[in-house]
Structures are given as structure tokens and as C-alpha cells.
Amino acid sequence: MKIVLATRNKHKVEEIKQILEIYLDPNLYSQLEILDISNFPWVPEIEEDGKTFAENALKKARVIHELTGLCSIADDSGIEVDFLNGEPGIYSARYAGERATDYENNEKLLRLLDGVPIEKRTATFRCVLAYVDGRVEKIFEGATKGKVIFEPRGMGGFGYDPLFVPDGYELTYAEMPKDLKNRISHRSKALQKFAEFLRAHLEYKNKF
Numbered sequence: 001m002k003i004v005l006a007t008r009n010k011h012k013v014e015e016i017k018q019i020l021e022i023y024l025d026p027n028l029y030s031q032l033e034i035l036d037i038s039n040f041p042w043v044p045e046i047e048e049d050g051k052t053f054a055e056n057a058l059k060k061a062r063v064i065h066e067l068t069g070l071c072s073i074a075d076d077s078g079i080e081v082d083f084l085n086g087e088p089g090i091y092s093a094r095y096a097g098e099r100a101t102d103y104e105n106n107e108k109l110l111r112l113l114d115g116v117p118i119e120k121r122t123a124t125f126r127c128v129l130a131y132v133d134g135r136v137e138k139i140f141e142g143a144t145k146g147k148v149i150f151e152p153r154g155m156g157g158f159g160y161d162p163l164f165v166p167d168g169y170e171l172t173y174a175e176m177p178k179d180l181k182n183r184i185s186h187r188s189k190a191l192q193k194f195a196e197f198l199r200a201h202l203e204y205k206n207k208f
């Protein structure tokens with residue numbers, strides 16, 4: 001079975017593959033051929049003009065399914081900071097501007113939280129996955145709560161990882177071993193639900 005990940009973010013591609021390997025049994029995982037947009041270089045940029053993670057994820061998955069004819073999964077994700085009324089949220093990738101780097105986005109977030117004490121720096125990382133195969137459209141969500149610390153720590157991961165300490169841990173996402181982030185993250189929780197769906201979906205398809 002071929003699945004196209006509707007993302008241009010290499011870090012997401014890597015994490016999604018690693019997490020699916022955790023949640024799918026080896027036999028099922030080996031039946032999947034996981035592709036991404038880099039396998040289809042002619043696919044144009046997809047504008048994210050939705051008002052929610054779910055709208056954006058569905059749009060990305062639908063466009064990629066229509067253009068490739070294959071099953072598609074899209075991931076729309078970001079961090080919601082309570083003190084900033086949920087910002088950057090769906091604008092996480094472009095918080096400091098259209099082509100902003102992770103460094104610039106992190107700088108902006110720290111600037112806006114300057115002087116805010118740790119107990120008020122609560123945040124939620126959210127991931128919404130959309131699966132589209134032409135007959136079925138499904139949404140899977142995952143969220144992980146934590147805090148935004150005062151300065152970046154750690155070299156792993158991407159995006160806001162160096163600033164986020166999940167509840168119950170001392171390390172940032174960027175300081176953790178990859179497989180720990182992949183077991184507790186917002187993306188992991190959404191993909192665990194997707195893996196359950198896929199297992200049931202394939203069992204049903206194999207019966208007929």
C-alpha cells in the first residue's frame with residue numbers, strides 16, 4: 001500500500017515514519033510504501049488558508065490525493081501558548097514572517113513572553129492528521145501540554161522543540177532522545193489513533 005505524506009517538512013516525514021514503526025506491527029509496516037511530496041516534484045505549493053488545523057490538514061491531504069491518485073496523510077500542527085491567547089497556533093511555521101526560520105520564530109515567541117513567569121508560560125502542542133483516500137476522509141488529533149522555557153535548550157528536533165518542556169519531564173523536546181519525543185509528542189498521539197484506524201481499515205479491505 002502506498003501512502004503519500006502531504007508535507008514538505010523533512011522533520012515531519014522522518015518523525016511520522018519513526019512513529020508509525022512504533023505503532024504498527026512489523027508485518028503491516030513493511031507493507032507500507034511511505035512517499036512524500038519530494039517524490040512528486042511537479043506538485044505546486046499548497047496555500048494554507050484554513051482557519052483551523054483540521055481545515056489546513058484536510059486541504060493538504062485532499063490536494064495530494066487528487067494530484068497523485070494515492071492515499072494521503074497530511075499533518076497540520078503547531079504550538080498554542082495560553083498567555084498569547086493560543087498564538088502562534090496555525091501560524092506556527094510563519095510566526096515571524098512568510099519564510100521565517102525556526103530561529104526567528106523562536107526569537108519572536110521569547111520576545112513576546114519576555115518577563116512572563118514560568119507558571120504563566122503554559123502551552124499545548126497540537127497535531128491534526130488528515131487521511132484521504134478518495135472514499136474515506138478521517139481526522140486524528142493529538143495534544144501534549146507543557147511550558148515554554150526562557151531560552152532554547154537542546155540540538156534535536158525542529159521548530160519550537162528547544163523551547164518546549166512537556167509536563168512531567170525536565171528535558172525539552174530538543175534535549176530528549178528521539179524515541180522519547182516520538183512516544184509522548186502531539187504527533188505520536190495523533191499517529192497512534194491513525195495506526196489503529198489503518199489496522200482496522202486494512203483488515204476490513206482484506207476481507208473483501
Ligand code: ITT
Binds near residue numbers: 007012
Ligand atoms: P507542511 O505544511 O509542508 O507540512 P510546515 O512546517 O509548514 O510543513 P505546518 O504548517 O503544520 O507545517 O506548521 C507546523 C509548524 O509548527 C512547524 O513548522 C513548527 O514550527 C511547529 N511544529 C509542529 N510540530 C512541531 C514539533 O514536533 N516540534 C517543534 N515544532 C513543531
